[in-house]
Amino acid sequence: xxxxxxxxxxxxxxxxxxxxxxxxxxxxxxxxxxxxxxxxxxxxxxxxxxxxxxxxxxxxxxxxxxxxxxxxxxxxxxxxxxxxxxxxxx
Numbered sequence: 001x002x003x004x005x006x007x008x009x010x011x012x013x014x015x016x017x018x019x020x021x022x023x024x025x026x027x028x029x030x031x032x033x034x035x036x037x038x039x040x041x042x043x044x045x046x047x048x049x050x051x052x053x054x055x056x057x058x059x060x061x062x063x064x065x066x067x068x069x070x071x072x073x074x075x076x077x078x079x080x081x082x083x084x085x086x087x088x089x090x
Contacts, residue, residue: 005070006030012062012073019077021060025050026076029060037087039063043074049082059085 008016016023033046047061058078065072079085 006064006073007070008073009075012076016076021076021078025060026062026073030062030064030073033062035087037085042067045085047085049086050078052078056080057082061085 015021016026029048029050030046032048034048035045037045037047039045042065044064044066045061046064047059049057050060052058058080059082060076060078062076063074065074
């Protein structure tokens with residue numbers, strides 16, 4: 001859609017609406033993620049810690065199939081379980 005080299009699956013689009021995640025925010029994470037970490041089935045997670053208001057930090061994760069061009073965002077979600085997904089930098 002609006003991020004070069006990424007397209008959104010129907011599921012990802014539906015989940016952004018259902019979960020109240022603005023596409024501009026997801027686009028920003030895809031354009032400049034704080035981390036890109038491997039996931040199951042050859043997918044990768046583009047993720048960044050984001051303040052959604054009220055001072056609470058959530059991890060916004062976009063799960064992407066990046067072995068195709070354009071890469072496909074298959075789902076998007078936010079979680080408070082940052083330590084579960086965050087990879088320490090070396």
